[in-house]
Amino acid sequence: MNRERLKAAVAGKTILITGASSGIGEQTAYALAEFPVRLILVARREERLLAVKRQIERQAARAEVFCADLRDEEEMDAFLAYLRGLPDGVDIVVSNAGHSIRRSIADSLDRYHDVTRTAAINYLAPVRLLLSLIPMLKQRQGQIIHISTINTRLIPFPYWAAYLASKAAFDTWFRSAAPELNAMGIATTSIYLPLVRTPMIEPAKEYRRMPAMSPERVAGIICRTMYTRKRKFQPWWLPFGEWASLLLRGVWEGTASKWLR
Numbered sequence: 001m002n003r004e005r006l007k008a009a010v011a012g013k014t015i016l017i018t019g020a021s022s023g024i025g026e027q028t029a030y031a032l033a034e035f036p037v038r039l040i041l042v043a044r045r046e047e048r049l050l051a052v053k054r055q056i057e058r059q060a061a062r063a064e065v066f067c068a069d070l071r072d073e074e075e076m077d078a079f080l081a082y083l084r085g086l087p088d089g090v091d092i093v094v095s096n097a098g099h100s101i102r103r104s105i106a107d108s109l110d111r112y113h114d115v116t117r118t119a120a121i122n123y124l125a126p127v128r129l130l131l132s133l134i135p136m137l138k139q140r141q142g143q144i145i146h147i148s149t150i151n152t153r154l155i156p157f158p159y160w161a162a163y164l165a166s167k168a169a170f171d172t173w174f175r176s177a178a179p180e181l182n183a184m185g186i187a188t189t190s191i192y193l194p195l196v197r198t199p200m201i202e203p204a205k206e207y208r209r210m211p212a213m214s215p216e217r218v219a220g221i222i223c224r225t226m227y228t229r230k231r232k233f234q235p236w237w238l239p240f241g242e243w244a245s246l247l248l249r250g251v252w253e254g255t256a257s258k259w260l261r
Helices: 003-010 025-034 046-056 075-084 112-140 161-183 215-228 238-247 247-261
Strands: 014-018 038-043 062-067 092-095 141-148 187-193
Touching: 003 215, 014 112, 025 038, 025 046, 025 215, 038 046, 038 075, 046 062, 046 247, 075 112, 112 141, 112 161, 141 161, 141 215, 161 187, 187 215, 238 247
Parallel strands: 014 038, 014 092, 038 062, 092 141, 141 187
Antiparallel strands: none
């Protein structure tokens, strides 16, 4: 990460980070703390947000926190009203908030709420947030940075139906909207990540011992896209994974059920 270029790109700007109380969002806020920026941090856990704010304000940045569950209609209404009241608007949105869930279909028969809750935060909430901010971002020629997953580009795996469907829905919405947003002067960036060592993966025991990126590394990638304004970041090997997913789809679908049995 080139700190001089980053400083030139973000100095004096207002940057909104969702899911800022831990993991990728928290580390992105820390990575920006040394620059003269205004950070708007939103998440559900107020105590964690305030701790992040105190850490940031030891340096050059200013931080404002807003405690909200973006799945809740009333709390989202209040947050949007707060954003509309900002005198200088928002320049960059880091759409990071999300929820992961691993559960078999057999264990989900009476848990339809798993689908609605996951879709609410991974798909519906960011769509509503961005639709509200687009006029502001157009005026300021801003940027939207969408934190996605490599799994939206690969063969979907069993046990992750609710999570992968919600992530793929927003990824498709964002890629479809991107040309229109670009025509307005709004830069769009999709960041496709492999496994990241955040609290979100802790419930999945099999992931605890697997190789994973650090949230600090991801924060550096996010910050770099703020001055490069690249449309996409992905691991170098992901295109090969996409080709394998396409070529082996029939084989996988024919053998997955046998493997599960």
